[in-house]
Amino acid sequence: MRFVLQRVSKASVLINKETTEAIGGGLVVFMGIHQDDSKTDCDKWIQKILKLRLFADDQKPINRSIKDVDGQILLISQFTLYADCQGQNRPSFRQAANPELAQEIYNYFEGKLKQAWPQTKTGQFAAHMDVSLVNDGPVTIILE
Template structure:
């Protein structure tokens, strides 16, 4: 499982010109799910993401987590995080989970986040989405479950 976490001052996702999710200060997270991923892996990833202390405190040090700044979440499914570009110029996606597993785990992640974060918005699984954001910093973190779970 892979999360690309971007600290944002605002972000939104639209499908066919209609806003489907919109947040203020918080994280816009691209979520890639691999075919070997499980709910247990998702639990580890969500816990790590929500615990990250990457917002500035009163001294300008990255020391505060999402809950300490009343941050919001925008969660976007993104199978292309599993692009394999090792051969040729056209990426392969054989390591990405199939749609059924990916959507199940994506919805599970959303539900787990809603247990702890008051504002959780989402994209539309499998849709052609337009995502806009104002990256604050910029500050971007990539979490990969294979690095977190040994």
């Protein structure tokens, strides 16, 4: 799995030109699923995301977790995180999981994340989405 986390002051996702979800301060989590991934890794990544200290406190600019600040999460599926552009101008996505496997893992991850952090909102798997966000910092972290 590959994740891009962005600390945001606000974010929203539009599907068919309608806002379906919006958050205030927190994290936008873009999630890519590799062809070799399985559900067994989900709990580890969820705990990492929830415990990662990306928010300021009185002493340091990056010292508190999403849980510490009671922030929100917007989870977005993004197979393009596994784009391979080596030696070509058209990206290949052969490393990304096939849609059936990716949806199974994404749905499982989404359910477990919402269980662990109810302030989680999501986009729609495999939909064309317009994601708007205000990156706070900017803070952007890649996890894999």
